[in-house]
Amino acid sequence: MDITREIELGSEDPVIFWIEPFATDIGEVTTVSTHQPATSFQVGSTLVTYTFTDDATPPNSEFCEFMVQSRQVKLSREFFLVGSTAVMYSISDASQNTAICTFTITISTVDTTPPSVTCPADITRVIELGEGGINVEWDLPSGTDLSEPVTIVSTTRQPGSFFTVGQIEITYVLTDAASNQNSCNFMVTVTTMDTIPPSIIGCPGRQEATIEFGLQGIEVSWIEPTAFDISNVANLVSVSAPPGSLFMVGDTNVTYVFADSSGNLATCFFIVTVLTEDTTPPEIPNCPNTIQETIELGSDDPIIVWVEPVATDLSGASVFSNSHTSGSTFQVGETVVTYLFSDPFGNMAVCSFSVVVNTVDTTPPVISNCPVNQDVVVELGDESGTAIWEEPTATDLSGVAILSTRTHIPGETFPVGQTVVMYIFTDPSMNSDLCQFVVIVRTVDSINPVCQDVPEGISVMLELGEQGVTVEWTPPTCFDLSGVTTLTPSHLSGSFFLIDTTTDVTFTCVDPAGLTGMCSFPVVIIPIDTTAPRIISCPSQESPTVTIELGEPGVMVTWQEPMVSDLSEVVLVSQSHMPNQFFVVGPTTVTYVYRDSSNNMANCQFVVSVLTVDTVAPIISLCPVEQTIQVELGVTSAVAFWVEPTATDVSGTATLLSRSNGPGESVPLGTTIVNYIFTDASSNTATCTFSITVSPVDTTPPVVVCTEDVPFEVELGTTGTIAVWTEPTATDISGVTSLTERSHSPGSFFSVGKTTVIYVFSDNTGNSATCIFCVCITTVDTTPPTCANVPQGVSGVVELGVTGTLVDWVELTCEDQSEQHL
Structure with missing residues (x-):
């Protein structure tokens, strides 16, 4: 439970004692506390916590908590004899109110000597290393005292408890009949001893290695074993052969020995076996090199002979197979010959060489299609001519025949006379052959005469309706290499040609060799039309005129479209408007354009006029709504204000024609009708009418006869009292008033202090008046003081035989509701 100590005001921090x-638990219990007995505690409250934890996994915990409270007070101290003594206090306040307080001090004797205790000696136990602990037994401690009996009240462990490795202090607390206590302490020590050898991890199994036949031994490696011991110490003390050692053919024993810190030994044993095998292939000392043989191109395949290879082996025996034998026939080119040898253990050896058969070429190429002599005929007067022939080709035993020389190519120009042409072909072995022929160029006359200065053509425009016309021109001339020609025309200059016809005029030239040349030009007689179309009914004399309401954008207008005539076909080229089309207000020009097949143009143009008339009255905006003006009762009129209306018109002009009243004028009681009349330029009128009503109202509040402040007195410490007063009254010019609000009523309870009371009176039109006053409650003191913490009796204890002792008690504290000095 909580501990409370009171000390003299100004004293040092007290030392607090407790048991x-x-x-207790089936296992070991660990105790941790925030404070210890016989510790100084500062003035105030301090929380003391004991935490008990067992050795379970996870651990279990319990808590013990209590408060240590230390407070400073004013103490009185006097000497009192063993027995009972009465003490009395008398207290008065400033109003001479008096209070009496009494209590008793009693002094008695007590036994404070602790018992004598016989405690067990320290205990030591030894267990195997790795074990968790051991149960330990001991004899309970005993005690003697003048105040029998002496009993054990607490212990940190019981005999037979389980103890882990280490040292633990055991504490027993014993008490006598007077509750005097003494403690007994002894040590329990648990130590360990190691008798178990280490455990070997990864001891290798049999290790095998193979070496070449004839070798004596080989180095062998392995992953070395390790060891673990409960003491965490396991050392390798000996090894017969480490990894990487040389091992002879056969079996070898390998031993590892490990020891822990207590000298316990563990052994790892395994065998290393070395085997032999033959992996060396046979040796071939006389494998032939490449064999070269040359023959004439086109000859039969040759027979090739060589000394066949042999092989030797450590085993003394070998066999072979081969791809070719000496004396075989080989084709032109490279052929690989292979001999394969093997011993009884399957080891292989290969002998490989090439047989190369080459050819030689001594035969020249053979030329085909060598051209014959070429005869070229050219026109008289030409100095050369072009000759074309099919070029010769060549073949060769090697498969390749190259044109190494050519003096001319087909399509070249050759002079009049004879020219020798040569082709030379060569094979890769530089064997060559020649092709030769002659190109002969001779002249003949084969060119026809030609016309010169031939007219390009004659065109004559003739008005439609004429039959024809006479046409004249300058005849052309003839030219020929011989210098002699005859000209014959189909028509003479000045001939008559019909209208709308095309006639070819032809001229023929003849030279002495009978060769002819012709030329011609056309004579075209073209009819033309230059007369424009004739418009019969253009509406220009009867232009349409339409009247619409002012403000409308336009109207649909129609008319009879014009008619037109011409000797040839007539086409309507353009039309600006169509009948039944929309026309805006004002004049609009309408145009028709016609064209005949000869592009002669004619047009028809007239004006469509759309006129407006105004028959719509102006439109009034912001015509005021009805107004109601209130005036104080007895007033006969009021000044009225409003925003005057405005008007707009489709014509753009709307004028105020008249108004019955204006803003700011005086209006009598009752209803007055106000009129505004607007007109436009066409005398169309519009009217705005609204009413103004003037009515009287009452705005004067009632007159109140208010109550004065109401005072009351109550006893000091009383919270309040019931108050009464004469209620206020009110009158009004209307003759009628009523109480509409009251915050408090006479006979209500009022707390000490000032309370505001409010009355509100109203007339029939809602005008109100307020009455405010104070109900003021004050206090007076007629009650004596009261004392607190009066001792109910103070007890003191002295050792048996002592006559008395000094006694301390806390001075009384007294209070009075006046809070004045006592």
Whole structure:
């Protein structure tokens, strides 16, 4: 439970004692506390916490908590004899109110000597290393005292408890009949001893290695074993052969020995076996090199002979197979010959060489299609001519025949006379052959005469309706290499040609060799039309005129479209408007354009006029709504204000024609009708009418006869009282008033202090008046003081035989509701 100590005002921090709590458990219990007995505590409250934890996994915990409270007070101290003594206090306040307080001090004797305790000696136990602990037994401690009996009240462990490795202090607390306590302490020590050898991890199994036949031994490696011991110490003390050692053919024993810190030994044993095998292939000392043979191109395949290879082996025996034998026939080119040897263990050896058969070429190429002599005929007067022939080709035993020389190519120009042409072909072995022929160029006359200065053509425009016309021109001339020609025309200059016809005029030239040349030009007689179309009914004399309401954008207008005539076909080229089309207000020009097949143009143009008339009255905006003006009762009129209306018109002009009243004028009681009349330029009128009503109202509040402030007195410490007063009254010019609000009523309870009371009176039109006053409650003191913490009796204890002792008690504290000095 909580501990409370009172000390003299100004004293040092007190030392507080208590019997420490303890806990029991089937295992070891660990105790941790925030404070210890016989510790100084500062003035105030301090929380003391004991935490008990067992050795379970996870651990279990319990808590013991209590408060240590230390407070400073004013103490009185006097000497009192053993027995009972009465003490009396008398207290008065400033109003001479008096209070009496009494209590008794009693002094008695007590036994404070602790018992004598016989405690067990320290205990030591030894267990195997790795074990968790051991149960330990001991004899309970005993005690003697003048005040029998002496009993054990607490212990940190019981005999037979389980103890882990280490040292633990055991504490027993014993008490006598007077509750005097003494403690007994002894040590329990648990130590360990190691008798178990280490455990070997990864001891290798049999290790095997193979070496070449004839070798004596080989180095062998392995992953070395390791060891673990409960003491965490396991050392390798000996090894017969480490990894990487040389091992002879056969079996070899390998031993590892490990020891822990207590000298316990563990052994790892395994065998290393070395085997032999033959992996060396046979040796071939006389494998032939490449064999070269040359023959004439086109000859039969040759027979090739060589000394066949042999092989030797450590085993003394070998066999072979081969792809070709000596004396075989080989084709032109490279052929690989292979001999394969093997011993009884399957080891292989290969002998490989090439047989190369080459050819030689001594035969020249053979030329085909060598051209014959070429005869070229050119026109008289030409100095050369072009000759074309099919070029010769060549073949060769090697498959390749190259044109190494050519003096001319087909399509070249050759002079009049004879020219020798040569082709030379060569094979890769530089064997060559020649092709030769002659190109002969001779002249003949084969060119026809030609016309010169031939007219390009004659065109004559003739008005439609004429039959024809006479046409004249300058005849052309003839030219020929011989210098002699005859000209014959189909028509003479000045001939008559019909209208709308095309006639070819032809001229023929003849030279002495009978060769002819012709030329011609056309004579075209073209009829033309230059007369424009004739418009019969253009509406220009009867232009349409339409009247619409002012403000409308336009109207649909129609008319009879014009008619037109012409000797040829007539086409309507353009038309600006169509009948039944929309026309805006004002004049609009309408145009028709016609064209005949000869592009002669004619047009028809007239004006469509759309006129407006105004028959719509102006439109009034912001015509005021009805107005109601209130005036104080007895007033006969009021000044009225409003925003005057405005008007707009489709014509753009709307004028105020008249008004019956204006803003700011005086209006009598009752209803007055106000009129505004607007007109436009066409005398169309519009009227705005609204009413103004003037009515009287009452705005004067009632007159109140208010109550004065109301005072009351109550006893000091009383919260309030019931108050009464004469209620206020009110009158009004209307003759009628009523109480509409009241915050408090006479006979209500009022707390000490000032309370505001409010009355509100109203007339029939809602005008109100307020009455405010104070109900003021004050206090007076007629009650004596009261004392607190009066001792109910003070007890003191002295050792048996002592006559008395000094006694301390806390001075009384007294209070008075006046809070004045006592």
